[in-house]
Amino acid sequence: MKRNKLNTSYIQRHCGITACVFEEVTSTNEIVKAYGRQGAPAWTMAVAAAQSAGRGRGDRQFFSPAATGIYLSVLLRPEGALLPADITATAAVAAVDAMEELGAAGLGIKWMNDIYKDGRKVAGILAECVEDSSGRFVVLGIGINLLPPPEGFPPEIAGRAGALFAESKEKFLRERMTIAFFKHLGRRLQSPAGVYAAYRQRLFLLGQTVQHDGGAATVTDLLPDFRLVLTQADGAVRYLDSGEISLFEELK
Incomplete structure (x- = not known):
């Protein structure tokens, strides 16, 4: 994939003007947290082509190189008792929905927040609850390895990290993945009844x-x-x- 800039107008046309698009940030989750504290509406989103300090579980960093992946975070203001586990599971199912829409196969969910393809991790999800004077909100972040990085994955993750596609000539692959995930996340959150069954069906750990x-x-x-x-x-x-x-x- 050539290192073309993300097409902001294409993303905003499908995801709304509250989609903020960047070439590189420290962490999309941190950006959306700041937006949330400033009173930004639900579904405000930060999308980046690269992260210099992408975050995973705990204190881990999420490897976020330019050009071969897409990294985004969405601001959610759930009503009622929607828990982080519910949101994480919904995001995992929506991510698989989006990946399959773009033609990926061999996908599975590793509890609770990772997407695997053919035994290798291709995406990670991080949901964070934030409470401040304006109330409670959730920042939902996901990083997706669309293509193998030209220099390869770092040695510490090379044995388990993978990419969704071996190669692609699709000019707007990152934009299309962003739009597809945004669409399926909204659909799954609005109709949550089928999330558990879909998650369980895709959970490859059962019996292992x-x-x-x-x-x-x-x-x-x-x-x-x-x-x-x-x-x-x-x-x-x-x-x-x-x-x-x-x-x-x-x-x-």
Whole structure:
């Protein structure tokens, strides 16, 4: 993919004028947090071609090189008791919907917030709740590896990171992915009844042995509130509503 600038008018035409488009930022989540604190309306979005300090879970950085990925964050002001897990799961399903619309195959969700293709991570989601004097809002961020970076992935993630497509001649691939995700996210949030079934169907961990808190367990179920059910070798059952699990091949 050539390093063309993102087409701002194309994105805004489909996502609204509250879509703010940048060539590079530190973190789209941090930008949208600032917008939220200033009273920006729901669905305000920051889209970037690159991030210098993209964020993942915990203190991790999300590798966000220019030209080969798309990185965006959306401001949500949910009504009622919509929880971060619900929003993260909805975003994961919407991301797979968008990727499949653009022709990607072999996709699956790793609980709770990663999208995999053929055994490699191609996207990560980070939902953050913020409370200030104006109330409570959520910043939903996603980074998608559309194509392999020319210099390759950094050594520390090269064994597990992947890209959605091996190559593409599509001039507006990043813009089309942004628009498709925005569309499917809105659709899924407006009609949440089918999210659990869609998420569970795409969850590739069911039946697999994983590592959590230093021990091995088998993923035996996903509950409607998106808690993951782990069964240990001694028969003990654990219910996870947060935290991280690892595939054993990722630990090698």
